[in-house]
Amino acid sequence: MQDVQLTLHRAAKRYRSSDAPLADHLTTLLQESPTFASPLRKQAEVPLPVDVDSRLHLLRVETDPAIDHEPVFAPDLAVALTQLVAERRKAALLNRAGLQPTRSALFIGPPGVGKTMAARWLARELKRPLLILDLAAVMSSLLGRTGGNLRHVLDYAKGINCVLLLDELDAIAKRRDDQGEIGELKRLVTVLIQQLDDWPSSGILLGATNHPALLDPAIWRRFEAHMDFPLPDRAAIAQFVADTLAPVFPEATAWTAPLAVAFAGKSFSDIERELIAARRYAAINDAPLNDRLAILAGNQATGKAGRIAVATALVDHGLVSQRKARALTGVARDTIRNRTAPKRKPPRRTKQDTP
Ligand SMILES: Nc1ncnc2c1ncn2[C@@H]1O[C@H](COP(=O)(O)OP(=O)(O)OP(=O)(O)O)[C@@H](O)[C@H]1O
Ligand SMILES: [Mg+2]
Incomplete structure (x- = not known):
């Protein structure tokens, strides 16, 4: 396989000046061929790397x-x-x-904001299998074996055209000047650095971390791209709530803005969990989801300003009365009345209107 790729590569280079379209075609073939050659079959041929101690599979493979x-x-x-x-x-x-x-990108961000999901999304877009190596879980009880395991996994991943995600990278990539760490961990960092240097451009290597400050600067530098995954802002939460609720709840639209206020500062996975819990409760108790979401919004609100913002949003969107908003958030009705948009009075009839 590598011989064929090399020959194609040379041919592409040779034709670059005389026949650019042919060279382009060859390059495209080179990039795509391993995908066409079915990574599934290749995986069946190459046994998955296994930790020698636990015999557990080191890699989670999502072929599709x-x-x-x-x-x-x-x-x-x-x-x-x-x-x-x-x-x-x-x-x-x-x-x-x-x-x-x-070739490589480092995903940085708090838990539950889509780092693993982005790796899955990339693999899906590129029609490649996703390989996930969770370094925190894999750190062998015998640290000495982890270097070998890591090399083994990366060698395997290099052989198939995949997206490889090194999850919880900070578990291994501790700073080498950390006094508390033993020499073995330092050697591990060296293995990782070598592997990052050797990673082929046909593959995509991703790293994910919640603690960028713990990463060895040498490892940090070796990732070609650094991508920040922030906690969702109000617009992102509203979008997420709409995407999640709209397919299952006809009144979803009215809830997106108030819930975006209520969930400020939360991660996508926290929000998802709360919404699913509310739907479960409503389903089991044959209760209106509207009521459950109102309670949820009230419970999420924190701090005085947060509670006022949630109470106001609920009333403004016509979801609950001022009295109910007070019960849910503890905000005085006077405060709610002062903050909410005044209800428009119906136009007064004048003499001309009456026939
Ligand atoms: N950006 C997002 N858009 C839509 N859903 C998301 C997003 N981020 C997270 N989620 C939801 O939360 C779940 C968990 O997210 P994910 O596993 O990607 O988080 P993570 O950033 O990898 O967290 P960790 O650092 O804990 O590994 C996803 O399966 C998805 O349902
Ligand atoms: Mg993750």
Whole structure:
């Protein structure tokens, strides 16, 4: 396989000046061929790497990565991720400019904001299998074996055209100057650095971390792209709530803005969990989901300003009365009355109106 790729690569180079379209075609073939050659079959041929101690599979393999709802990415992040996909799809253009596609990217952000989901999304867009190595889980009880395990997994991943996600990278990539760490961990970092250097441009290597400050600067530097996954802002939460509720709840639209206020500062996965819990309760107790969401919004509100904002949003969107909003959030009715948009009075009839 590698011989064929090498020959194609040389031919593409040779024809670059005399027959650019042919060279482009060859380059595209080179980028795509392992996908066509069915990564599924290749995986069946190459046994999955296994930890020698636990005999557990080190890798989680998703041959056909699927997402049950579309991710909501912050605008900058969406641009960066779309660029990664476009680089692979337009490999010929990059090649013509003498460039390689981005090989590696580091995903940085708190838990539950879509780092793993983005890796799955990338793999799905590129029609590649997703391989996930959870480093925190894999750190062998015998630390000495982890270096070998890591090398083993990366060698395996290099052989198939995949997206490889090194999850919880900070578990391994502790700073080498950390006094508390033993030498073995330092050697592990060295293994990781070598592997990052050797990673082929045909593959996509992703790292995810909640604690960027713990990462060794040498590892940080080796990732070609760094992408921040922020907690969702109000617009992102509203979008997420709409995506989640609209397919199952006809009145979803009225709830997006008030819930976006109530869930301020929460991660997507926290929000998802709360919405599912509310739906479960409503289903089991044959109760209106509206009531459950109102309680949820009231419970989420924290701090005086937060409670007032939630009470106001609930009343403004016509979801509950001022009295109910007071009961849910503890905010005085006078305060709610002063903050909510005044109800428009119906136009007074004048003499001309009456026939
Ligand atoms: N940006 C997002 N858009 C839509 N849903 C999301 C998003 N982020 C997270 N979710 C939901 O939350 C779940 C958990 O997210 P994910 O596993 O991607 O978080 P993570 O950032 O990898 O967290 P951790 O650091 O704990 O691994 C997802 O399966 C998805 O349902
Ligand atoms: Mg994750």
